[in-house]
Amino acid sequence: MSSVYEMYQKQIMEHFRSPKNKGPLLGAHIIHKDSNPLCSDEIEFAVRLEKGKVAEAKFDGKGCAIAVSSASMLTERVHHLSLDEIRALNKDDVVQMVGVPLTPVRMKCATLALDVLQKGLKKHDESGGKGRQ
Numbered sequence: 001m002s003s004v005y006e007m008y009q010k011q012i013m014e015h016f017r018s019p020k021n022k023g024p025l026l027g028a029h030i031i032h033k034d035s036n037p038l039c040s041d042e043i044e045f046a047v048r049l050e051k052g053k054v055a056e057a058k059f060d061g062k063g064c065a066i067a068v069s070s071a072s073m074l075t076e077r078v079h080h081l082s083l084d085e086i087r088a089l090n091k092d093d094v095v096q097m098v099g100v101p102l103t104p105v106r107m108k109c110a111t112l113a114l115d116v117l118q119k120g121l122k123k124h125d126e127s128g129g130k131g132r133q
Contacts, residue, residue, distance in 0.1 A: 012098065012100065014069075015069035015072040019072035020072045020076055021075035022058065030047040031045070033116065036112050044060045058075060063109065083125075
């Protein structure tokens with residue numbers, strides 16, 4: 001096993017055991033929750049905006065190590081991003097962030113948080129950016 005692979009595995013387990021930015025977010029402008037029915041991962045993602053950029057991002061929920069760690073990493077990744085930059089994120093960004101090869105089933109786990117965030121952003125856009133979603 002390569003040292004780079006081991007490093008990313010360690011990072012995944014650190015984010016799983018001690019997730020960053022986990023818990024409710026008061027004053028969130030975007031909140032959305034969804035699940036992965038294949039493995040019962042469930043993630044809620046919340047974002048508070050300031051001047052069109054992410055001022056704070058948090059997640060809550062439960063799931064496997066990949067789902068929880070990718071949600072934790074995503075809260076850090078989107079901090080200070082604009083809404084357009086979040087819209088542009090895709091599964092390749094998640095794969096790079098996670099850093100380990102993912103099977104198709106694990107890909108769903110890894111991208112759940114991004115899917116939830118982008119669905120919440122879409123609802124936010126559809127409401128004209130007014131209120132929580």
